Amino acid sequence: MSEVPVPPAQGLTLLIADDSAVMRAMIKRVIGMVDVPIGAILEAGDGKQALALLEQHDVAVLFTDINMPEMTGTELLCEIERRGCWPHLLRVIISTDGSSARREEADALKVRFYLQKPFRPEAMRDVLDALTSHAD
């Protein structure tokens, strides 16, 4: 787990949960291409780490993979729903699995956006634009 501050300091906090460090770095890179004020980008290698970070930080957006060790993205989202502590958390799945079964499962877990890998940077811009309007 790590925390990488990104100016401006007043921006929003994002959390990326993916067991691939390279994929997390790529997602951060794409986020950096979009003109949205980001305060910090937190990283987790699995769902358990993501849950611990959610407990410690005021996270605005969760980007999560599905297939992860320890706790999958689906299990993470179920736990978030069960606890009910983060009603305003914008939930985004970034996964290679684009099946309708998985998307229906995501809908039931209040996932706002579903990005299938590979995705274009424009898709991330749409997510962060929604975040900006959400924050206003």
Next chain:
Amino acid sequence: MSSTLSPVTPTECRDELAAALVAVGEQSFFGYVNLAADKEFAAAVATVHQWMTAQVDFRGTQRSGRLQMALPAALAGDMLEAFLGLAEPGTAPELTDMIGEFANMLCGHWLTQRFPTTSFALARPVVGSDEPGPQVPWVAAAAPLLALLNEQPVAVWVECLPEGGA
């Protein structure tokens, strides 16, 4: 559970694998995919000094299987730099991670195209290196997809069987 489903043969899914390679290679790695003729592929293979391989096992409710791929180490290095926008070569762990993620994306994309209503669990990719030299790993397997990515050879092969039908 017994099954009446048929195995998916590598031959019948070559076009889908090619579409997955184009999507992943071009969108995530900013590469150019050429579904090469055998002669072009053989010429590219002759220049390879070291192969890298990756394997992703997948399991669904009715089918399970494995995707395997091979690519030159030099191409993997170029892809990592493109993926992360690096100005310098990445580290060995980053390279292994990227190759695994490449295979993971190929597998997930192919599965979604082939079985659009079914979700699958994908195992963590297993990445390795093969003997130096121009012989393509997995080429002995039935009908691998042979293509060029940025003019370097990539081989992809998939095996998909009904659960309990092996």
